[in-house]
Amino acid sequence: MSEQIQVVGAAILDSLEHPARLLVARRTAPEQFAGLWEFPGGKVEAGEVCEAALHRELKEELGVGVRLGAELPAGTPEGWRLNERASMRVWQAEVTEGEPHPLEDHDELRWVALADQQAVLELPWIPADFPIVQALLDVLSSPVLHSRTR
Structure with a gap:
């Protein structure tokens, strides 16, 4: 049995406090996902903390720093199940440095x-x-739930 792959993703909002817009990214690869939209992010490397991996991935993929x-x-510590081998944890985020550009994996x-x-x-x-x-x-549409996320 192969080891589970931990993936991290960001729901990048224009503001964490008063979100009005979400940044989405269109994949270029692999072929089965090319042209589809996703949350930017990527795989957690061995020995890496999930949050650190997310910061690294967003810098590599979009050229931005985030808060x-x-x-x-998601209901489980591993996050949202992507397939039989991978799960993704997703954080809300706000750009604090740089302007997002599709540098890697997105067009x-x-x-x-x-x-x-x-x-x-x-x-x-x-x-x-x-x-x-x-x-x-x-x-984001629930005032009670949204107030708990801050």
């Missing part, structure tokens, strides 16, 4: 308005990310 907010509750970045939840959900998401998007929108 991390609350982790999106387009887009800010989407959170007020139009249907438009967010209608993007062609990587299938494993879709339930995470739904959970994020639920957290």
